[in-house]
Amino acid sequence: MSLPTFDQLPINPEYPPQTAWGVWGKEDNLGTLNLLNEERVANAAKCIKRGAVFSLNWKLESPNPALFGRSHVEHTYNAIIPNNLGFDDCYHNFNTQSSTQWDGLRHFAHLGSGQFYNGVKSSEIVKGNDETNNRLGIHHMARRGIAGRAVLLDYARWARQHVPDFDPFVRSEITVQVLDQIAEAQGVVFQDGDILLIHTGWLETYERHGDKVKDLIKDLENPSCVGVKACEDTFRWFWDHHFAAVASDNFSFEACPLLDYVKSCHATFLGGFGLPIGELFQLGALAEDSAKDGVYTYFFTSAPLNKEDGIASPPNALCIK
Secondary structure, eight states: OOOOOGGGOOSSTTSOTTOOTBTTBTTOSSGGGGGOOHHHHHHHGGGOSSOOEEEOOOOTTOSSSOSTTOOOOEEEEEEEEGGGTEEEEEEESOOTTSSSEEEOTTSOOBTTTTBBGGGBOGGGTSTTSTTOOOTTOHHHHHHHOEEEEEEEEEHHHHHHHHSTTOOTTSOEEEOHHHHHHHHHHHTOOOOTTOEEEEEOSHHHHHHHHGGGHHHHOSOTTSOOBEEEOOSHHHHHHHHHTTOSEEEESSSSSBOBSOSOSTTSHIIIIIIIIOOOEEESOOOHHHHHHHHHHOOOEEEEEEOOOOOTTOSEEOOOEEEEO
């Protein structure tokens, strides 16, 4: 399938400008994950040379306290056999976006139009009314499964060499020109359907400071971090590279606080392109290993929670080299 370029979007004038609505059909619920066809998945498996496995999932308990007022998961046991010889466990107040997560296509609308990907209305998502349906629920991603070639761009390592006093806890913007420089330096050549991982160093910085990190995040409701710059050049670059999904190790993917929600990566990627966004992916060990062997491409798998009509999910993600 030949995809339109960013400058050819939308494919129908009835759709909002610069959206990919209808590219995979009006009823599509998967967005750019459609790029992960059998041929691309089979080719991605060729990335496995050593059998080294890297989990990209942070602890469900982290960060603590949770950001943006999200609830922190509570964990209890229920005894199922007398004398405490068997247990079930239960999670309470489990916000799927408090730790490592996929933002699904119900998470953020295309704010310029006031609708979600492919023109889905909020009334189709909000439970308890006559229009509610299962469009764009996380279960569509889960039942399909996510597997393909992942590519990592190590911005944190680049920034330590090129950005004076670099601090991932301070808001700064990563441009696509810099991403191109990093890709060239790492010898990365992108392919359609890649899952792009961007290592900013935010998560390792959080863990390195331990309990003192709470003093560094001044506003839990509106925290700051380095991230991708939200602008038209960025939107064009990401769409024209035809990534299947994107993720980073910070809490917002894009630079935060967001300056313009309407023109944010969240509104454009999720609501406009149908491009899933991963956040708080644990990328430090993977980046360190790749810096040693110079290999920045991997076989990637992710099995989101198969929750009917869910908004988001822990990714249960692995990279294998």
